[in-house]
Amino acid sequence: MAALPADARVLDLPVTARRRSGPDAWILELGLPEAWPRLRPGRFAMLAPADGRGPFIPRPFSIYSQPAPDRLDFLIQVLGPGTRALAALREGETCTATVPLGNGFEVQPPERPVVLVAGGVGSAPFLLYLEERAAAGAAERTWFFYGARSADRLYDRERFEAVGSPVRCSTEDGSLGFAGRVLDDLAGALDRGEVPEEARFAACGPEGLLHAFAAFARERGLDAELSLETYMGCGVGVCNACPTPTDPEGPWGDWPWVKTCVDGPVMPLRAIRF
């Protein structure tokens, strides 16, 4: 059982910039009161407009990038009332953020290959991951499989490509890259030996993709982590609203659940039932 991260805090932060990405997403940049160190990729924030607009409880979002030491970016796809209220925040308005939360992806040694798999806005935690790998000199041992329904939902594709690792795009409508599902592209690449099976795999995206990825990774015996998008109440481990079922044979097998917000959101596949 993990605890609340030592650096988590509640901040009322000004929106310093916002820009559109794709047909239905926004990048919200928030200004921090001071410079922060680089954050572990895969951590998240609970966000809500400070003036009480929008639903009663805040919503969880991956930390997308740190464009400057005193800035945080979030990539937000508009789905319902919570994301709509956040996307409507203008420059100069205030967003309440409880941040940084969760554990983040496990650090891999630079010599170990890493394969990242995202569907749509599930790409959000991977920009920091790609940047961290590049900074460690491991860009060419890192692959990013980026899938979406259509090319315009490969949010910020150029920004991911600019980091320097190979980015393999796939679209279900064939409008860009591999035509089909991202997992079919990954399966082909593994079969042809274009990416190594002994890599660390990490996936993030809609529940359907994560379920398919979990089955795929188990079938092939891949060493994988999932970044889960469970519905949350508090985000700080106090409400028990975010259970992820554990594998009774796995390292957390003494209890049927862990808390996704503090024990995750990134979890080793072998530890959970998913």
Add this chain to the structure above:
Amino acid sequence: MSSGLLTSAVGSLELRSPLLTGSGTFGHDPAAALRFLGPEDLGAHVLKTVTPRPRTGNPPPRLVETPAGLLNSIGLENRGLAWFLEEVAPQHREAPWPVVGNAGGESVEEFVEVVAAFGAEPALAAIEINLSCPNVQGGALPFSTSPEAVGEVVAACRAATDKPLWAKLSPNVTRIAPLARAAEEAGADALTVCNTLLGLVVDWRRRRPALGQGMGGLSGPAIRPVALRLVWECRQAVGLPIVASGGVSSAEDVLQFLVAGASAVQVGSYCFRRPDGIRRIAGDLRRLLAEEGCRVRELVGSLRWPGGGAAGGGEG
């Protein structure tokens, strides 16, 4: 001086602030309270319910949002009394505020088992007994609704401890006064009024309840007027101190509960909106009290009812 504005007491338990956490909304351990709240702001940390044996809780989804609130069916997930005493309670011994244990059970014996152990635990300053969780047996436990059962469990718990004993009553009743009186006569030191309101959200496309367990408990601003009415009814029915719980998300809300008769006010679901919510409300409360030129203690129970008589109905 400004800190004196907020002091209050629930019976013999002195509080630096009338603001408490609500059971189940600020965890079992002290980590989040220590991180996000200060001792000037938090009057007491009320912990999540502990039952004699581990309870794995209800299947997900456990929480769904509703207009101005949320419906939950956590199902009292906790690793049981032995775990609490060994691993959690010691972490609270240095807490900068009083800590209130919350005891749950499905029989009189189970309540007594937890209350007796809490009574012997030095970390706990008071004990709240959860007579009102709607997420156990569909809220059908007799402790929620029967004055006889409330009297029986409170009397048995009273005999098991000398610590201040708070009876947390259910709002899911036609009349709360008989339950309040039963708790008072059985020896409770205070009442916590109230808990979540039993509710249902349907995912009509799947023809299923939105929550994994079916029904859940409604909390948040949506229930505040109901909780206020219940506090006022209890205020008139008994002489016990009242701890309010239900829908507080601002200092103005707190003031309403104090005036209606509460000596302390729990802030539950609002802590999800912002974990430092109690600190923020305490700041606003100090400012409002200074403007109004009065202290918390002077406001408690100061409600003047129209016509001067007892509470009137008024529905319809």
